[in-house]
Amino acid sequence: MKQRNEVAENLKWKTEHIFADLDEWNALYENVQSRLDFSAYEGKLGEKSCLLECYKKFYAVMYDLEKLYVYAHMRRDENTKDSFFNGLMNKMGSLGVKFSSAVSFMTPELTALDEETLKAYIADPDFKDYDYELKLILKEKPHVLSKETEAVLSLGGQVFGAFRDIFGMIDNADMPFPTVKVNGQKTVVSHGVYGVLLRSPDRKVRKEVFKKYYHAYKSLLNTITATYAGNVNTNVFIAKARKYNSCLEMALAGEDVDISVYKNLLKYAHKALPQLHRYVRQKKQALGLKTMHMYDIYVPTVDDCELELDFEDAFKLVKKGLAPLGEDYTALLQEAHDNGWIDVEETDGKRSGAYSTGVYACKHPYVLLNYQKTTGDVFTIAHELGHAMHTYHSNKYQPQAKADYKIFVAEVASTVNEVLLLKYMLKTSDDQKLRKYLLSYYTDMIKGTLFRQTMFAEFEYVAHEMAANGQPLTDESLSKEYLALNKKYYGKSVVSDEEISYEWARIPHFYNAFYVYKYATGIISAISIAERIYALGAPAVADYKKFLSSGGSDSPVELLKLAGVDLTKKDAYELAMNSFKNALDEYEKIEL
Numbered sequence: 001m002k003q004r005n006e007v008a009e010n011l012k013w014k015t016e017h018i019f020a021d022l023d024e025w026n027a028l029y030e031n032v033q034s035r036l037d038f039s040a041y042e043g044k045l046g047e048k049s050c051l052l053e054c055y056k057k058f059y060a061v062m063y064d065l066e067k068l069y070v071y072a073h074m075r076r077d078e079n080t081k082d083s084f085f086n087g088l089m090n091k092m093g094s095l096g097v098k099f100s101s102a103v104s105f106m107t108p109e110l111t112a113l114d115e116e117t118l119k120a121y122i123a124d125p126d127f128k129d130y131d132y133e134l135k136l137i138l139k140e141k142p143h144v145l146s147k148e149t150e151a152v153l154s155l156g157g158q159v160f161g162a163f164r165d166i167f168g169m170i171d172n173a174d175m176p177f178p179t180v181k182v183n184g185q186k187t188v189v190s191h192g193v194y195g196v197l198l199r200s201p202d203r204k205v206r207k208e209v210f211k212k213y214y215h216a217y218k219s220l221l222n223t224i225t226a227t228y229a230g231n232v233n234t235n236v237f238i239a240k241a242r243k244y245n246s247c248l249e250m251a252l253a254g255e256d257v258d259i260s261v262y263k264n265l266l267k268y269a270h271k272a273l274p275q276l277h278r279y280v281r282q283k284k285q286a287l288g289l290k291t292m293h294m295y296d297i298y299v300p301t302v303d304d305c306e307l308e309l310d311f312e313d314a315f316k317l318v319k320k321g322l323a324p325l326g327e328d329y330t331a332l333l334q335e336a337h338d339n340g341w342i343d344v345e346e347t348d349g350k351r352s353g354a355y356s357t358g359v360y361a362c363k364h365p366y367v368l369l370n371y372q373k374t375t376g377d378v379f380t381i382a383h384e385l386g387h388a389m390h391t392y393h394s395n396k397y398q399p400q401a402k403a404d405y406k407i408f409v410a411e412v413a414s415t416v417n418e419v420l421l422l423k424y425m426l427k428t429s430d431d432q433k434l435r436k437y438l439l440s441y442y443t444d445m446i447k448g449t450l451f452r453q454t455m456f457a458e459f460e461y462v463a464h465e466m467a468a469n470g471q472p473l474t475d476e477s478l479s480k481e482y483l484a485l486n487k488k489y490y491g492k493s494v495v496s497d498e499e500i501s502y503e504w505a506r507i508p509h510f511y512n513a514f515y516v517y518k519y520a521t522g523i524i525s526a527i528s529i530a531e532r533i534y535a536l537g538a539p540a541v542a543d544y545k546k547f548l549s550s551g552g553s554d555s556p557v558e559l560l561k562l563a564g565v566d567l568t569k570k571d572a573y574e575l576a577m578n579s580f581k582n583a584l585d586e587y588e589k590i591e592l
């Protein structure tokens, strides 16, 4: 494999934009270490000048910590085998722990302040950079308990988190991974291999893999049920103790998202289920199946259509696709390309995959790629640059304390870019095979990210409701609920095999309750933004840039409204579902 020193300089990111050299890094590291004493402020946050100073010092240290950390991890990712930069990462780990423990008094002390003091801070222009975080503290106040009770709850922290660890052990260490024969070779069906083999064109392989994999889960079902029930009951306990009306309310409060958004998601996804059923029917027809089973649902209906573009051409294509976002946006993309924001090539030891990372102290974010000339990789460029532009705008227009955006909106800008690129390619290509491939890429993405995650979200909702109402969570009751949902979502064109009723037992995300719905609301927001930009042009782009520039300055639901997406109302959902319907229409029209 290629070594890093064999890669052209213009295809590597320029980390010297963060630190000129390691001496600079070391000097700042020493400097930060000497600034970790916050004890002068402890017990005094009720005094305006103390809190203000404390906040300023907190963010000044954060500024440098982030700079140190991001640099170390970027250099480590250039070659994950490099022991020197792995060493720097370890040093950063312990510095981070020291910092968090030095400032751990802040949130509890602020929460304990009386309402009047907090409200006065929020209204005070001197605190305008911190008003949103103070608002969140005020909101949480009714759910914070007496000092003694909080102490007991925090003692329980490790125990409460144990179910996730136990599931991890079951799922990775104790799981009896089955074996199958593929092309005459014995193959162990690990989690990764399962996903690959379920796409196999050989139906016998898919069926065998599907049955054996789920029967392995079935063999552990009593243990997994007890583990999941423990996890759900822990959530019920904490929600009750903290005086939330439900686990859902507690989880969404953490992201400052209103419960109505969750309910809307379920409601409008249900309304669009006839389109998902149609997607399943299309697939069944394309595969020429008399009876379709759950193990047929992941098989591609169009062969991969690789563009085989070298990076420069791929980048030009991305730029053209994103042209609707305006000249200033494409100029920034060009700057990213020309000025060392992007690390393009795969090299020996380089971290796999792709990501974007930002540093408030640096004028621009960075993107790591492992570009391989596949069509999917072209979309990855657009995707990661979406993250980068969100970070760029938020860092540029927000004060440091409000620059970081929440997970709820984290995949919006990246998906907007993918959808825009896809629309451009569909519009400009008359290669019917490529068009059909792109449409199936799009509808598969909506099936997986929008509908499947919503089905997961609904299952979590049902399980927590059952537990809160005192109904026992048994392997039978959970599997029965899951099977009913699977039938409802995928419809009658596919057999909801017995095995699929155990699917809930293999989803690690369920140990982070009410998380997966964000994937669905994220793609819905992104699709409706892209559709809006196509329909309205400049005014919609201007709205979208306000969102890109908004960081984490308010509730993510409010920030999406800047881009014209109101998740508390029906329009965005309908726009996204309609986009799905149109893609299915188009797909049907193309005959190869």
Ligand SMILES: [Zn+2]
Pocket (backbone or CB within 6 Å): 383, 387, 411, 414
């Ligand atoms: Zn992403």
